[in-house]
Each structure stands twice: as structure tokens, then as C-alpha cells.
Amino acid sequence: MRKTSSSCSRVPWAIAALGLVVLAAPCGPLPLLAVDGVIRGHVELPHAQMTMDARPNAAAMGAPAVRPSELRPAVVYLSTAPRGAFEPDESLRATMNQENQTFVPHVLAIAVGTTVDFPNADLVFHNVFSLSRTKSFDLGRYARGSSKAVRFDRPGVVQVFCDIHSHMSAYILVFAHRYFAVTDEAGRYAIPRVPPGVYALAVWHEGSVRQTRQITVPDAGGFVDADFVVR
Amino acid sequence: MRLSPAGRVLRVGLAATVICVAWSRPASAQFWPSHPLAYFEGKLLLAGEVSATCGGSDPGWFTYTSYDTSAVRRIRGDVTVEVRPLPQLAVLAELRAETGGGIQPYAAYLRITPFRDRAIDVQVGRIPPVFGSYARRAYPQDNPLIGDPLMYQYLTTLRSDAIPATADDVLRQRARGWLVRYPIGNTQADNGLPVIAVSRYASGVEARAGSSSVEVAVAVTSGTPTEPRPADGSGVQVAGHVAWRPSPVVTLGASASHGTFIESSVRTARPGLPAGHDAQDAVGADGEVSWGRWLVRGEFISSAWELPPVSAPIIGGSLSSRAGYLEAKIRLRPGIYAAARADRLWFSQLSGSSGANTWDADVTRVEAGAGWTFHRGFLLKASVMAHWRDGGRITREQLGALQIVAWF
Numbered sequence: 145m146r147k148t149s150s151s152c153s154r155v156p157w158a159i160a161a162l163g164l165v166v167l168a169a170p171c172g173p174l175p176l177l178a179v180d181g182v183i184r185g186h187v188e189l190p191h192a193q194m195t196m197d198a199r200p201n202a203a204a205m206g207a208p209a210v211r212p213s214e215l216r217p218a219v220v221y222l223s224t225a226p227r228g229a230f231e232p233d234e235s236l237r238a239t240m241n242q243e244n245q246t247f248v249p250h251v252l253a254i255a256v257g258t259t260v261d262f263p264n265a266d267l268v269f270h271n272v273f274s275l276s277r278t279k280s281f282d283l284g285r286y287a288r289g290s291s292k293a294v295r296f297d298r299p300g301v302v303q304v305f306c307d308i309h310s311h312m313s314a315y316i317l318v319f320a321h322r323y324f325a326v327t328d329e330a331g332r333y334a335i336p337r338v339p340p341g342v343y344a345l346a347v348w349h350e351g352s353v354r355q356t357r358q359i360t361v362p363d364a365g366g367f368v369d370a371d372f373v374v375r
Numbered sequence: 376m377r378l379s380p381a382g383r384v385l386r387v388g389l390a391a392t393v394i395c396v397a398w399s400r401p402a403s404a405q406f407w408p409s410h411p412l413a414y415f416e417g418k419l420l421l422a423g424e425v426s427a428t429c430g431g432s433d434p435g436w437f438t439y440t441s442y443d444t445s446a447v448r449r450i451r452g453d454v455t456v457e458v459r460p461l462p463q464l465a466v467l468a469e470l471r472a473e474t475g476g477g478i479q480p481y482a483a484y485l486r487i488t489p490f491r492d493r494a495i496d497v498q499v500g501r502i503p504p505v506f507g508s509y510a511r512r513a514y515p516q517d518n519p520l521i522g523d524p525l526m527y528q529y530l531t532t533l534r535s536d537a538i539p540a541t542a543d544d545v546l547r548q549r550a551r552g553w554l555v556r557y558p559i560g561n562t563q564a565d566n567g568l569p570v571i572a573v574s575r576y577a578s579g580v581e582a583r584a585g586s587s588s589v590e591v592a593v594a595v596t597s598g599t600p601t602e603p604r605p606a607d608g609s610g611v612q613v614a615g616h617v618a619w620r621p622s623p624v625v626t627l628g629a630s631a632s633h634g635t636f637i638e639s640s641v642r643t644a645r646p647g648l649p650a651g652h653d654a655q656d657a658v659g660a661d662g663e664v665s666w667g668r669w670l671v672r673g674e675f676i677s678s679a680w681e682l683p684p685v686s687a688p689i690i691g692g693s694l695s696s697r698a699g700y701l702e703a704k705i706r707l708r709p710g711i712y713a714a715a716r717a718d719r720l721w722f723s724q725l726s727g728s729s730g731a732n733t734w735d736a737d738v739t740r741v742e743a744g745a746g747w748t749f750h751r752g753f754l755l756k757a758s759v760m761a762h763w764r765d766g767g768r769i770t771r772e773q774l775g776a777l778q779i780v781a782w783f
Contacts, residue, residue, distance in 0.1 A: 199411045200420045200457035202469035202482035203503045203511040205592045205616075206496035206583040267587050269623045269665060273709055275751060280709040284667040287623040303409070305751065307706075313409060 179365030184334040187218045187327050187347055188373045198311040208311075211244050218331075218349040218374065219253050219317050221324035223356060226339045239263065240304070240314060242270045247304060247314035253324050254316060256299055263291035271307035278302050278318060303351070317348065340365065347372045408783045409751045420457040423783055426450070426515040430776030435769035436553035437740065437762040440528055440574055442566040444475030447521060447760075447776040453481070453514070463488050482576050494585035501576045505592040505616040506600050506630045508661040508674055513573040515780040519670075519704040519714035520744050521758045522776075526570040526676050526698035529720055532735050533568050533680060533694070535602040536561040536638045540685040542727040542734075545694070550736035550767025559648075559685065560641035568601045570678050570698055570720070571657075577603035577612065590618045599634035599655040600678070610635035624666055630659040636680055645685075652683040668706040675699040688727055694734050695723040710748040714758075717741050736766030754780040 198208040236258035241248040243265045254260065262272045264286055272292070273282040278300030283292040285308070296302065299320040306312035317324070323343075325333040340363045346356045354374045361368050411422040430447025433439065438446045451473035458466045464487060471481040484500025504510045509527050512518065522528070530552030532545065537560035539545045548555050552567035579596025593615045598605050600614070612634025620626045637653035657678040664671045679695040702716035718740040725734040744758025756778040764770050 197411060197413050197417050197420050200422045200455045200467060202455050202467045202484075203514070205503060205505060205511065205581065205590070206494060206498070206585065207465065207486060207488045209494065210491055267623065271706075275710050275748060282668070282706055282709040284706065285665050285670070286667070303751070305409070311410065 179363070180337045180339055181361035181365040181368050182334055182336050183220075183222075183338055183345065183359060183361065183368045183370060184332070185220070185370040185372065187220065187331045187333065187349075187371070189216070189218060189327075189331060189349060190375060198309075209245065211246055211311075214246050214248070214250050215329060216350060217249075217251050217327040218333075218347050218354070218372075219251060219324060219326050220333045220335065220345065220347050220370075220372075221253070221317075221319060222321070222335070222338070223344045223346045223353075225321040225323045225343070226341055237261065240316070241265055242272070242306070242312070245306075245309050245312055247306075247312055249326070250314050251326055252314065252316045253326050254296060254318055255322055256297060256318055256320050257295070258318070259293050259295040260316065261291050261293045264288055269308055270312070272304060273307055274302050274304050276300070276302040279316075282307075301348075301351075315351070338368075345370055347374060349374055407750065407752050407781070411783060418459050420459075422455045422457075424451075424453045424514060424516060424780065425782070426452075426778060426780040428515075428521060428776060428778040430521070431774035433772065433774055435762060435764065435767065435772040437529070437738070437764070437772055438522060438760070438774070439530060439553050439566070440569075441475060441530075442553055444473070446523060446528055447774065449474040451515070455482075462491060494583070494590070496583045498581045498583075499579075501578045502581050502594065502596065503576060504571075504573075504596075504600065504603065504614070505581060505594045506614045506632045506657065507571055507616070507659050507676065508628055508663075508672075510571060510573045515756075515778060516754060516782045519702065519712065519746060519756075520716055520742050521756055521778045522716075522740065522742050522760055523573065524674065524698075524700040524702075524716065525718045525720045525738055525740055526674070526700070527573045528569055529738055530567045530569060531696070531722075533601060534561070534565065535568065535598075535605055535636055536607075536640060537565075538637060538641055538682050538685075539690065542688040542690050542725050543729070545690065545725060545734050546727045546729075546732055549732065549734070550764055552735065559645045560638070561644075570676060570696055571600040572603055575602075575604045579612075588620045592616045596634075599636045600632050600657050601636060601655055601680070602638075605638045607638050607640045609639035610637075624664060626663040628659075628661040630657070630661070630676075632657045637682070648683040648685070652681045655680050670704045671702070673699070673701040690725065694725065696735070697721045711745065713743075713745045715741070715743040733765070736764045738765075739763040752781060752783050754782075756780070 238254050238258050239261045240252050264270050269285040271285045278298050279296050279302045281294050296318045299318050302316040304314040323335050325335045327333045338361050340361045342360050345359045347354050355372050359370055411420045427450045428447055440446055453471050455469045469482040472478040482501050484498050484502045487497045532548040532552050532555050537557040539557045554564050555567045556564040577596035577598050581594035583592040596612050598610050599612050614632035616630045618628040633656050635653050636655040642648050659676040661674040677697045679693040681693045682690050698720045700718040704714040706712045720738045722733040722735040724731050740762050742758050742760040746756045748754050759775045762772045
């Protein structure tokens with residue numbers, strides 16, 4: 145029988161509801177000769193390529209600037225993760241650019257403890273902020289070539305906006321473990337180095353968890369395929 | 376409870392908005408959309424804003440936008456629709472319902488963007504004004520405070536459908552912009568007009584061309600900045616605005632306008648009035664400086680209205696006014712800001728039979744407040760205003776106001 149660490153269940157219920165924390169299953173000691181597996185697959189999204197439309201503004205003197213289409217990927221992650229997943233790495237760093245009045249990438253998945261840089265590559269000011277409970281911040285206005293950083297210390301979903309350009313938005317998903325992956329342009333993903341065990345695998349897209357399924361990584365490791373169709 | 380027509384419209388509009396919002400959002404997502412609603416692959420966009428404002432009593436009529444509507448006591452709903460059948464073509468319409476008025480098509484125009492990679496547009500229909508800068512951000516979610524700048528809201532004693540016969544007629548109305556009566560034209564008492572009206576858009580054509588640092592817009596429309604939509608449809612206005620952004624920190628703008636202010640119905644009512652003497656000329660300068668958590672904006676406008684000389688003591692020359700405001704906003708914490716605005720409206724001197732005085736009473740307003748975005752798309756504002764006026768029954772007044780704004 146597997147042991148369950150009491151610390152594994154000490155998480156705020158609201159964060160647990162987001163399915164982004166380690167719930168300690170399996171939480172017991174790993175077999176000495178276990179071989180890690182790779183969970184991989186494809187997520188079919190209803191609209192993989194979308195650009196958020198600028199808010200219609202009848203008071204504007206002209207049309208808003210045309211922006212390139214942006215990738216709106218999904219995030220696949222273990223909502224139950226293996227023991228030993230709580231290993232915060234203080235040196236983790238990620239970047240969310242501001243280009244053509246768009247956050248790039250639109251979805252950023254990071255581990256707890258990661259510091260995210262928000263450089264501005266546009267000729268105009270941006271004012272990055274979030275009112276999310278996981279992390280609220282307001283970076284103020286800054287110009288092209290400047291960058292500000294935010295460290296994310298709690299797991300959860302952080303929705304990011306620009307106070308000047310209401311059509312700019314992005315998501316940062318903060319995980320308490322490293323078992324997550326963002327789909328690429330073709331919708332593919334791969335979560336490497338997953339110890340053998342039974343897990344709940346979840347797909348998140350544009351603000352909500354769309355699907356969850358149970359998946360088993362065999363003791364022999366290897367590739368485990370899991371495809372999703374999100375409607 | 377018996378609802379006014381505007382109230383019924385608002386209730387229906389709100390219900391329709393809620394249905395649209397509920398229909399377009401999955402139950403697991405946020406209860407209020409953070410972006411406009413998009414249908415048919417983005418060819419149809421829908422955005423909305425609802426605001427409710429309650430404030431203290433205003434016996435001095437400092438905050439009124441018409442005889443029976445105060446800017447600090449009203450409910451307002453806007454729905455903006457954009458239809459883009461082609462990349463180069465868009466149809467925009469904004470419907471507005473507010474206390475004291477029924478539902479009205481605030482804006483409705485065709486926007487042609489011939490070049491996809493260049494900021495060149497032509498807009499035809501009931502279009503936004505090009506004069507000044509505040510008129511294009513006179514929405515509760517864009518206004519850091521609750522009151523509008525005096526030049527865009529305060530009711531002067533001018534009317535486009537009625538004119539005074541003598542200078543004494545003008546001076547008798549000082550500080551009574553909320554209910555003005557003149558002997559020529561429409562002789563019924565009605566509210567006067569602000570220096571620049573933001574509650575009505577003019578009909579006409581506007582062309583805009585811009586680059587990353589300069590933007591030029593020119594428009595030919597009906598009316599003038601003071602009365603963009605004269606009741607009889609008379610008058611033609613030419614207006615322009617140039618904006619220069621030497622850096623992302625600074626934006627400087629200049630405006631000019633010339634148009635026929637006096638409605639043709641006035642001449643019909645009093646044949647024999649001297650030709651001409653019916654124009655409004657206005658020039659303005661605006662600026663914006665922003666950095667870090669600060670945003671500072673200012674605007675200055677000088678306007679002159681010509682009135683036909685009728686009887687002695689005649690109105691020599693034109694009536695003019697100068698107006699300016701400076702506002703600042705600082706973001707204190709995520710979702711919380713503080714703001715303040717200092718505002719002044721001056722009027723030129725006019726000689727009557729009892730001596731000279733300003734043709735309307737100079738007004739000063741100082742407003743300070745704060746805003747709290749407690750959820751994306753929901754803004755709660757509170758402010759206090761102090762007014763001083765160099766004439767009228769009430770010369771000093773303070774009041775407080777609260778406003779809640781929801782938008783998507």
C-alpha cells in the first residue's frame with residue numbers, strides 16, 4: 145500500500161480546484177529500477193490560430209493596427225504528479241514578449257519559483273498587469289527596449305493584460321511540478337521523464353480545464369500516447 | 376414600479392447583453408467576458424459598457440449636461456457593433472441609452488481602410504469628432520474621474536437655435552446655462568450648449584492618415600464643436616487634428632475648427648439679419664505625458680462665436696471663451712489608482728448698458744478621486760468635486776459621487 149504524505153494535501157482548495165498542484169498519487173517511494181516514460185500526443189483544438197480582436201471603438205478616428213495571428217495553444221499537465229515533484233529551482237527564468245500589441249507567447253507554462261521577464265518590443269508603451277488571485281501585479285508603463293520581471297511563487301492561473309491595449313491578453317500557468325507541456329503549432333505535446341504510475345492527465349485551453357483522463361505509465365517506461373479533441 | 380423609456384431600454388439592453396454573454400461563454404469560464412464578443416470568425420464584434428452614477432445634489436447646475444440630466448446622476452448603457460464583411464470595410468454603430476434620453480444611434484458609420492498595412496482610413500456617416508482629444512475617450516471606463524472636463528460638459532449660455540438681440544440679453548443670462556431664453560429664433564427656454572459637445576456626434580466624412588509618430592485627421596461634417604447636430608441640419612464644419620508622438624512618453628496635439636454655428640431657422644424667424652456673423656472658430660492644443668505609474672493629460676481650447684448684431688447695445692465682435700484642464704492619474708496598486716483634475720473656463724468681456732462683464736460666469740472645478748478595478752471589466756470610482764463660479768445664484772458648491780462601470 146502506498147503511503148500518502150500529509151504535506152501533499154496541504155494546498156488551498158481553490159488552487160487544488162484548478163488542478164495545477166501535486167496531489168501525491170502515486171506518493172509512495174519509486175521502484176529502484178523504474179524507467180521514466182514520456183507522455184505524448186496531440187490536442188485538436190477548435191481554432192488553433194486566433195487573434196483577439198480589438199474592442200470595437202466607435203470613437204476612434206481610424207481602424208486599429210493590424211496584428212499578426214497568434215498561437216493559442218493548450219497546456220497538458222499531470223493534475224496528479226509523482227512524489228518528488230516539489231523541487232523549486234530558484235534559477236528558472238522565462239520570457240513573455242510584447243510584440244505588435246500582442247503577448248508572445250499567449251500561453252506560458254512555468255514552474256513555481258520562475259521569474260518571468262516582460263520586455264516591450266513595440267514603439268508604444270505597454271502596462272502589463274494582472275488582477276489574478278495567484279499573483280497580482282502592475283508593472284506600470286514602460287517603453288521599447290525596457291523590461292520588467294515578476295516572480296511567481298504560487299501555483300495557479302494568472303491572466304495577464306495590458307492596461308493601455310485592452311485586446312492584449314495572455315495566460316501564465318504556474319505549476320508546483322515539472323510535468324506539463326504546451327502544445328506546439330501542430331497541437332503536439334510531450335511530457336518527458338514521467339515515473340511509472342497512474343496519473344490524471346488534464347488539458348487546459350483558454351481559461352478552463354477542457355478534459356481530464358486517467359493514464360498509466362508502465363514500469364518499463366517508454367512512450368504513452370494520449371490524444372485529445374477539444375470542442 | 377414605472378420605468379421611463381430610457382429605463383425600459385436599459386433594462387432590455389442589459390437583459391440582451393446578459394443573454395449574449397451567457398450564450399457565448401462556457402460555464403466553466405469567467406462569468407464576465409474580458410474581451411468583446413466575436414461571431415462569424417470575427418466578422419461581427421460586439422462590445423458593451425454600462426455605468427451607473429450617483430452623486431450629491433447640484434443646485435448650482437455645475438454638472439448638468441442638459442436641463443434634466445446631471446453627469447453625476449445617471450445610468451448609461453452603450454452597445455458597440457462592428458461588422459467587417461471585408462478586410463477593407465467595416466460598419467460601426469454605437470447605440471446609447473441613458474437617463475433623460477431614449478435610445479439613440481450615437482455613432483453609425485462606414486470605415487474604409489484601403490491599405491491593410493497603412494494607417495489610412497476614410498469614415499463616412501455619423502462619425503466621432505476630430506477636434507480635441509477628450510471627446511474620443513469620453514467613456515466612463517476611459518475617464519479616470521466621474522465628471523467630464525468643463526469645456527466638454529458645462530452648459531454655457533449659448534444656443535444655436537436662438538440668439539440674443541442685445542448685449543444685455545446675453546448678460547442677463549450669465550450663469551444660467553441650464554435654462555436660457557433669447558428673443559430671436561426659438562424663444563422657448565432650453566439649456567445652453569457646452570464649448571464642445573461630446574454627447575452628440577456629427578454627420579460627415581473624415582479622413583485619417585498616420586505613421587508611428589504623426590497622425591493627421593481632417594473632417595467635413597455638419598454643425599460645429601458646440602452643436603454637432605443642429606436641429607435643422609444646417610451648417611458645415613471643417614475640422615482637423617494633428618498628433619505628434621516624439622517619443623512613447625509624450626503625445627502633443629493641435630486642433631482647429633471652423634463652422635456655421637447659428638442655425639438657419641434663426642434667420643428664418645428674423646429675416647433681415649446681417650449676413651455672416653454666424654460662425655464658430657476654435658483652436659485647441661492637447662498633450663499627454665506618461666511614464667511608469669503616472670499619466671498626465673492636459674488640454675487647452677480657445678473658441679469664438681460670432682452673433683449677428685441686432686439692437687443696441689450691440690454685441691461687438693464675437694463672444695469668446697478659453698478653457699483648459701490638467702489631469703493626472705497614478706496607479707497605486709494592481710487595480711487601484713488615484714486621479715485629480717483641475718479645470719477652468721474663462722469668458723470674454725462684453726459691454727452692456729449697465730457696464731462690462733464676462734458674457735458668462737467664469738467657472739473653476741477641482742475633482743479628485745480614486746478607482747478600483749475589482750474584476751476585469753468592472754470599475755468602481757469615487758470622487759469629490761469643488762466648484763467656484765464668478766456669478767449666478769450659487770457661486771460655490773461641493774459634491775461627491777460614486778460610479779460603477781462594467782464593460783467588455
